[in-house]
Amino acid sequence: MLMANSPAIVSITFPGKERGRALGMIGTVVALASMVGPSLGGLLVGVFSWQSIFYINLPIGVFACLLGYFILPIEEKSQQGAFDAQGAVLFAVGMTGFLFVLIKGQEWGWGSYIVNTISIITIVLLSRFVWHEARVEHPMIDLSLFKCWPFLAGNLSGLLSFMAMFSSNMLLPFYLHTILFLSPTEIGLAITPFPLLMAVAAPISGYLSERVSPVVLTSTGLSIMMIGLLYLSTLNAQSVIWQVVIGQAIMGLGTGIFQSPNNNSVLSSVPAKKVGLASGISALMRNVGMVSGIAVAVSVFDNKLQQELAGVVLPDQATYIGAFLSAYHTALVIGACFAGIGVIISLSRKGHGLLKT
Numbered sequence: 124m125l126m127a128n129s130p131a132i133v134s135i136t137f138p139g140k141e142r143g144r145a146l147g148m149i150g151t152v153v154a155l156a157s158m159v160g161p162s163l164g165g166l167l168v169g170v171f172s173w174q175s176i177f178y179i180n181l182p183i184g185v186f187a188c189l190l191g192y193f194i195l196p197i198e199e200k201s202q203q204g205a206f207d208a209q210g211a212v213l214f215a216v217g218m219t220g221f222l223f224v225l226i227k228g229q230e231w232g233w234g235s236y237i238v239n240t241i242s243i244i245t246i247v248l249l250s251r252f253v254w255h256e257a258r259v260e261h262p263m264i265d266l267s268l269f270k271c272w273p274f275l276a277g278n279l280s281g282l283l284s285f286m287a288m289f290s291s292n293m294l295l296p297f298y299l300h301t302i303l304f305l306s307p308t309e310i311g312l313a314i315t316p317f318p319l320l321m322a323v324a325a326p327i328s329g330y331l332s333e334r335v336s337p338v339v340l341t342s343t344g345l346s347i348m349m350i351g352l353l354y355l356s357t358l359n360a361q362s363v364i365w366q367v368v369i370g371q372a373i374m375g376l377g378t379g380i381f382q383s384p385n386n387n388s389v390l391s392s393v394p395a396k397k398v399g400l401a402s403g404i405s406a407l408m409r410n411v412g413m414v415s416g417i418a419v420a421v422s423v424f425d426n427k428l429q430q431e432l433a434g435v436v437l438p439d440q441a442t443y444i445g446a447f448l449s450a451y452h453t454a455l456v457i458g459a460c461f462a463g464i465g466v467i468i469s470l471s472r473k474g475h476g477l478l479k480t
Contacts, residue, residue: 126409131402132195134390140333142391147329147383154322154379161311207263210255214263217248222411225418229425265400268393274401276472277389278408280341283465284381285412287348290420290458291355291374298451299367302360302444313367317375324379332384341388341469344381349462351377356455360444377462388472416458423454 129149137145167175220241231238256262269275299305299313328340351373358366386405393401431446432438438446 127403127406128399129402130386130390130405131399134398134402135395136196138395143329143332143383143387144326145329146386146390147326147332149386150325150329150379150382151322154318154325154375157318165307165311205261207256207259207261210252210259210263213248213252213255217245217252218407220245220248222414225414228418229422233422264404265397268397268401268404271392273392273472274389276468277337277341277385277392278405280345280381280465280469281385281389281405282408282412282415283461283468284345284348284378284385285409286416286419287345287352287458287462287465288374288378289413289416290454290461291352293417293420294424294451294454295355295367295371298358298447301447303362303364303367305364309364313364314371316368316372317378320372320375321379321382324376325383328380329383329387332387335384337384337388338470338472340384341381341472342466344377344379344384345462345465345469347377347380348374349377349459349466352455352459352462356452356459359448385469416461420454420458423457424450426450427453 130146133145133149134142163179164176167179224238224241224245228238253266256264256266295314296310299310305313328344332340351370354373355367355370358370389405390398390401427450428446431449432443435442
């Protein structure tokens with residue numbers, strides 16, 4: 124709920140030239156929180172207990188509610204018809220099935236009976252949802268938004284960016300632990316440059332998005348992400364931690380450059396009254412991209428690892444390391460391909476004009 128509404132609130136509050144900088148600040152806050160959260164969580168677990176990582180959210184939540192009550196503007200919403208309950212149910216159940224298949228498909232087997240059954244049900248429900256939304260007077264998701272190419276291209280680019288990003292985010296800790304034998308502290312240090320560079324790049328890119336075409340910034344960011352993934356795919360058993368740090372820094376820089384202008388482009392391409400819906404769709408694309416990227420990366424990694432170890436009954440350490448690296452490299456190259464496709468889609472944007480509906 125927060126991730127869907129925050130960009131919408133910021134976009135409505137800053138509808139003019141300051142919107143890019145405001146959205147950039149969201150990227151900075153997200154990046155900084157992703158650094159502080161794990162560190163604080165580890166400290167709490169070490170000093171107190173694992174339950175403390177849940178208790179700490181109670182005062183944070185109360186404080187945030189008070190801030191929201193006193194700071195956020197109160198807007199009167201006009202009733203635009205009854206809530207599309209049927210569409211909401213079809214979408215919720217269909218998307219749950221889709222995400223469930225992505226998450227559990229590798230574990231259960233992509234050709235298994237249960238995966239095939241859930242997939243068929245998911246396709247039927249989501250097809251029914253699209254059919255219903257095109258005919259109901261007040262749809263939950265206005266499908267006409269997707270007729271606006273900047274809106275569609277921005278969401279597709281965002282989807283592919285998160286698929287690319289999480290293909291590395293999922294597998295990198297295993298590489299650091301299994302191949303480089305790093306400690307948890309060292310792994311944390313190696314991963315930190317990603318959110319750090321993102322925190323620096325996001326507000327700068329958001330500021331530039333007010334003066335430079337989003338096509339330039341988003342395409343540049345995705346290209347840097349692709350380079351970062353290709354660089355990380357060259358790591359081997361002899362690599363050292365600073366080489367990983369460089370790769371993470373490149374990925375963080377590319378992500379920071381891409382996210383703010385892409386969000387600005389998407390939210391600027393729809394009428395003001397539909398900014399909330401557009402923000403929700405972008406959040407959906409982000410979450411689907413994360414889950415899809417993890418599912419694809421894990422599937423590619425496992426299948427390649429099995430191919431490399433086929434016929435080997437008891438692989439020695441050298442054989443297993445070689446098979447692991449081959450699988451790891453293949454998964455990251457496919458992640459780089461996602462970023463490359465995102466570059467092509469992003470370059471096809473003709474600007475970020477308003478949808479006149």
